Amino acid sequence: MNSFKPWQELERLRNDMDLMLDRYSGTTPWRLAFLPGRGARKYPQLNVIEDEARYEVEALAPGVDPDTITLSVQDNTLTISGEKKPAEDLRPEDYHRSERSVGKFVRSVQLPDHVDQDKVKAKYREGILTVVLEKSEAAKPRQIPVEVG
Amino acid sequence: MAEIEKTVPEVAEGAAARGESTREGELYAMPPVDIFEKEDALYVLADLPGVKPDGLAVNVENGVLTIEGKVEREEKAGYLRREFALTSFYRQFRIAETIDTERIKAALKNGVLHLTLPKIERAKARRIPIET
Numbered sequence: 001m002n003s004f005k006p007w008q009e010l011e012r013l014r015n016d017m018d019l020m021l022d023r024y025s026g027t028t029p030w031r032l033a034f035l036p037g038r039g040a041r042k043y044p045q046l047n048v049i050e051d052e053a054r055y056e057v058e059a060l061a062p063g064v065d066p067d068t069i070t071l072s073v074q075d076n077t078l079t080i081s082g083e084k085k086p087a088e089d090l091r092p093e094d095y096h097r098s099e100r101s102v103g104k105f106v107r108s109v110q111l112p113d114h115v116d117q118d119k120v121k122a123k124y125r126e127g128i129l130t131v132v133l134e135k136s137e138a139a140k141p142r143q144i145p146v147e148v149g
Numbered sequence: 150m151a152e153i154e155k156t157v158p159e160v161a162e163g164a165a166a167r168g169e170s171t172r173e174g175e176l177y178a179m180p181p182v183d184i185f186e187k188e189d190a191l192y193v194l195a196d197l198p199g200v201k202p203d204g205l206a207v208n209v210e211n212g213v214l215t216i217e218g219k220v221e222r223e224e225k226a227g228y229l230r231r232e233f234a235l236t237s238f239y240r241q242f243r244i245a246e247t248i249d250t251e252r253i254k255a256a257l258k259n260g261v262l263h264l265t266l267p268k269i270e271r272a273k274a275r276r277i278p279i280e281t
Contacts, residue, residue: 127260
């Protein structure tokens with residue numbers, strides 16, 4: 001089914017442009033497969049996947065204290081916040097290497113359609129936060145039966 | 150002071166792959182690490198998102214610590230936005246002789262590998278009796 005969906009195509013193009021700008025405005029122009037150095041770019045990095053009934057948002061956030069993760073949904077915007085806590089009782093001179101960034105973060109992502117606020121599920125496994133958001137009924141594609149007279 | 154310096158694991162630069170294809174054609178990334186030292190041990194934290202315990206291998210051989218994490222994921226369709234892709238991880242460190250390799254401990258929690266590298270108990274200063 002490769003039907004032409006102009007609005008979806010435009011949206012995709014816009015997202016691609018955003019992504020491209022995001023990429024080139026950072027310190028490294030190529031794709032990084034993991035969390036880069038501190039403060040280099042938006043954190044956490046997100047993947048957004050869509051199917052007919054839901055959106056799936058994946059956030060790359062290893063080492064975040066699960067108790068600090070909060071999610072909020074309003075209309076079509078998902079906001080993720082949390083804290084990656086530093087190791088305790090350490091003096092700066094104890095460090096030989098410090099490449100992992102720590103601290104509080106907050107990030108919002110706008111989804112193309114409204115979602116049902118009561119049907120948001122999230123899990124945090126292997127350092128990846130996965131949020132599944134059901135589309136609101138109005139946003140779901142509906143099949144209209146055709147009467148044959 | 151020089152002794153402390155010796156306990157610092159060094160990256161074997163040639164061995165650490167950074168987004169390079171290996172012979173198997175798989176892409177590896179170098180995980181970011183924190184290394185800090187307390188009186189009794191050296192601690193290594195490495196971010197390995199997406200790595201499950203059975204995909205993780207930590208080895209010490211000839212004074213080289215190797216961390217290797219394999220990521221297995223089903224490929225998904227329908228991306229609206231894609232800022233990251235998970236790849237396998239690989240990194241090596243040279244560790245000093247003052248580390249007791251038999252007692253190294255590893256734990257994986259929330260996508261972070263926690264390694265504890267205990268130091269060898271220093272031989273105590275001993276007074277040598279003099280025969281007369």
